[in-house]
Amino acid sequence: MEFGWDEEHSAYRAELVTFLEDELPAHWHGETAILGSKANTKYSRRFAGLLAERGWLTPHWPAEYGGYDASPWMLAVLGEELWSRGEPRGPQYMNANWIGPSIMANGTAEQQARYLPPISRGDVIWCQGFSEPDAGTDLASLRTRAERDGDVYIVNGTKIWTSYGDVAEHCYLLVRTDSEAESHRGITVLLVDMPTPGLEIATIPGVVGDHSFNELVFTDVRIPVANRLGEENEGWTVVREALSYERVGSPRWARAAYLLNETIQAANAEGRTIDAVAIEAIGVATAACEAARILSYRVIDERARNIPPSPNGNLARVAMVQAERLVAEACLAIDAGHTLTYKSSSNYQFRKALAAGVAAGAYEVQLNLISRLHLGLPKG
Amino acid sequence: MDFHLNDDQSAVHGAVSTLLARHAGPTRLRALGGDQPTYDHDLERQLEAAGFLDIAEHGSTNRLDAALVQEAISMALGTAATSSRLLIAPSLPEAIKGPVSVVAGGHSGPARFAADAIAVIVIGDRDVRFVAPLPAPVERVTSRLGWPVGQLDFVVNGNGSNGDVMIDVDPEEVRAWARVALAIEMVGAMRFATDLTVGYVTERKQFNRAIGSFQAIQHGLAECAVAVEGSRWLALEAAHNGTAQAAAVALTHAIQASKVVFPRTHQYCGAMGFTQEFDLHLATMRVVALRAEGEALGRPGMALARQRWALSS
Numbered sequence: 001m002e003f004g005w006d007e008e009h010s011a012y013r014a015e016l017v018t019f020l021e022d023e024l025p026a027h028w029h030g031e032t033a034i035l036g037s038k039a040n041t042k043y044s045r046r047f048a049g050l051l052a053e054r055g056w057l058t059p060h061w062p063a064e065y066g067g068y069d070a071s072p073w074m075l076a077v078l079g080e081e082l083w084s085r086g087e088p089r090g091p092q093y094m095n096a097n098w099i100g101p102s103i104m105a106n107g108t109a110e111q112q113a114r115y116l117p118p119i120s121r122g123d124v125i126w127c128q129g130f131s132e133p134d135a136g137t138d139l140a141s142l143r144t145r146a147e148r149d150g151d152v153y154i155v156n157g158t159k160i161w162t163s164y165g166d167v168a169e170h171c172y173l174l175v176r177t178d179s180e181a182e183s184h185r186g187i188t189v190l191l192v193d194m195p196t197p198g199l200e201i202a203t204i205p206g207v208v209g210d211h212s213f214n215e216l217v218f219t220d221v222r223i224p225v226a227n228r229l230g231e232e233n234e235g236w237t238v239v240r241e242a243l244s245y246e247r248v249g250s251p252r253w254a255r256a257a258y259l260l261n262e263t264i265q266a267a268n269a270e271g272r273t274i275d276a277v278a279i280e281a282i283g284v285a286t287a288a289c290e291a292a293r294i295l296s297y298r299v300i301d302e303r304a305r306n307i308p309p310s311p312n313g314n315l316a317r318v319a320m321v322q323a324e325r326l327v328a329e330a331c332l333a334i335d336a337g338h339t340l341t342y343k344s345s346s347n348y349q350f351r352k353a354l355a356a357g358v359a360a361g362a363y364e365v366q367l368n369l370i371s372r373l374h375l376g377l378p379k380g
Numbered sequence: 381m382d383f384h385l386n387d388d389q390s391a392v393h394g395a396v397s398t399l400l401a402r403h404a405g406p407t408r409l410r411a412l413g414g415d416q417p418t419y420d421h422d423l424e425r426q427l428e429a430a431g432f433l434d435i436a437e438h439g440s441t442n443r444l445d446a447a448l449v450q451e452a453i454s455m456a457l458g459t460a461a462t463s464s465r466l467l468i469a470p471s472l473p474e475a476i477k478g479p480v481s482v483v484a485g486g487h488s489g490p491a492r493f494a495a496d497a498i499a500v501i502v503i504g505d506r507d508v509r510f511v512a513p514l515p516a517p518v519e520r521v522t523s524r525l526g527w528p529v530g531q532l533d534f535v536v537n538g539n540g541s542n543g544d545v546m547i548d549v550d551p552e553e554v555r556a557w558a559r560v561a562l563a564i565e566m567v568g569a570m571r572f573a574t575d576l577t578v579g580y581v582t583e584r585k586q587f588n589r590a591i592g593s594f595q596a597i598q599h600g601l602a603e604c605a606v607a608v609e610g611s612r613w614l615a616l617e618a619a620h621n622g623t624a625q626a627a628a629v630a631l632t633h634a635i636q637a638s639k640v641v642f643p644r645t646h647q648y649c650g651a652m653g654f655t656q657e658f659d660l661h662l663a664t665m666r667v668v669a670l671r672a673e674g675e676a677l678g679r680p681g682m683a684l685a686r687q688r689w690a691l692s693s
Contacts, residue, residue: 379593380598
């Protein structure tokens, strides 16, 4: 047991920080710095391209796909430094972390040749077509149908809460191909090119900041069978593998810590007093971010040793949600009355923290998994 | 970065666990007096003889192995001043052989181990002072928080009037290690309390089913597990890295964790939890004492924020 960084990873972090300090100041402010905004998504194409040129967009990918098999720790350093600045990769972190690897593991040679190069160049936006009006946390009950008709699937149904659905060029879509099968069976993954006839996209105004949600309505949309990822009816296995480490793939604690720092700096710059109540709240929130960090590192350690995913990922994810909420509390304590302006970071963080326990898997489901798999409590 | 015990650490862990199984644990604590115990000189002698108390090298900044030993002692409800010996003493210019009490500068009043201490270490804002021998006999205090407590009736004011001498050491370094020591002690006791409660709710049946199968209890205990695991790894990391920031982070988080673990473990153990015959209170009351000591040592949450952002108010 030891908790130091080796030379290789320290050197990489230093190089990365130098690059970020050169690149970001000219671009990374205002709406661009707000993850999920249109300006942020647009900038992600420039930024991810610059990372790609340096081999830092998909360093963990195998060499044959343009990476160099970098260690999970290197990917963790990358994620931490980028989320510590608000995540300038925008939605493209999903491409590098799990959509690309999922296509590598399950895709045909044609699919790999077509979809992977744009991801590794940093010039493509994907969205994930998972949730439905009646299938959110209970994702396996999804009902969007895909019926085989020769060499196409005909897709009908509705996906909802789809981040980036309005700007994405592709959708990683989960559909039901066997309505008779038990819920986890009978699901298939389709790679959908957007726009496509029969697919209507409507933006759903949200309250969590400038991040937009979308509703995707599929009416007799024809998707070539050649766009199916993996075997028919085996989509649940495909997606579960893809997302198995994703609970710590987005270090939201690092962005929360960044926002806490921004809030403190803004108060200092404006000469506002940070009183004892706020100071205590800052301490508590900082410690919570650190706890989320160390619990995430533990999962990365497992990944680096090729240990199968364990409930440690659920522990880390719960700690991240708690950290985001405590940072919102601390920001409010600092800003006090200044929270009343929409542009204040406390106002922003309260909105962001709202989504923390819902996006990427409900908090309560994580608690269920911890109680059963980590504590060994009996089933209800 | 490596979250697994290496061969040496595993060997030490195995050996100290064997010793603790024989010389510590709830039965031993009850023999010492339960929630109002006497000092366990025998346990201290056994740990000393086996070499566990000097596992951190003098002056070392990596005291992870010492923290692992202390965690095992705390999980076994050991009743001796081992955390100061294991984690603070390596910062001091001279070795300490025997029980010490650690207090904040200006403190007068109850202190853990004070009635048995051969010395008091006083961590002030500007210096660290050492009081030995104690200027007056120390009365035992009834606290019922699971520790032997004595009443210090003098204040160390820095003029040497109580026989105190200044030690040549940075007070921030000593305070940091005192925070790590308290954090890992809290972790050990909270692990005991959580493990015991998980066992209880698995056995205890109401409405014809184990109460641990109810989601309300599962969620509450899952949050306890997150709080304890987070505290544990932060405390171990702080012991490894030895920085003032990491120490303040670890103790701040352990204190927050205790606010989850203390009420919930008692709540889920129901009325059993407030009986003396059930072991839960032996660990949870200790956590209350450790938390109070941690707050007395300079409000770790505020200290952490002030250190990192140079906040002045």
